[in-house]
């Protein structure tokens with residue numbers, strides 16, 4: 280690596296009003312992603328529209344020097360409802376970066392065309408035929424959590440109790 284820096288990886292986020300937030304520039308793609316992921320955990324406290332990681336070749340003039348590695352759009356999470364659900368539009372995948380959530384949707388690596396989705400806190404995972412169905416499944420999980428929260432009349436942040444009850448409900452339904 281001694282002084283030879285040919286490419287830099289640049290994560291950034293775009294606010295609803297079009298302002299771009301620079302997050303730094305990094306010598307490795309891994310670090311760039313780490314920085315971006317950490318930042319996106321707090322996206323429910325900001326009004327972000329999209330985020331991206333681009334790679335710039337050093338000493339190249341103009342657009343030939345830049346390659347977009349990934350662009351993501353921010354949506355409300357189907358499970359926790361926070362504005363922390365990031366969808367990667369090119370390589371279809373989505374993940375909630377919110378604390379204690381991590382709801383996800385991804386095309387199966389084993390069976391192309393199959394869309395997997397899941398919610399790790401209760402080890403929920405399901406295979407679906409398309410993206411709409413995957414979202415519908417996650418919305419169902421979100422509805423169940425809300426139902427549990429209502430009947431128990433608990434605050435949303437009492438999440439461990441909540442998850443226990445959800446577990447019991449989910450298993451009694453099978």
Ligand SMILES: [Zn+2]
Pocket residue numbers: 356357358359360361363364375376377380381382
């Ligand atoms: Zn979520």
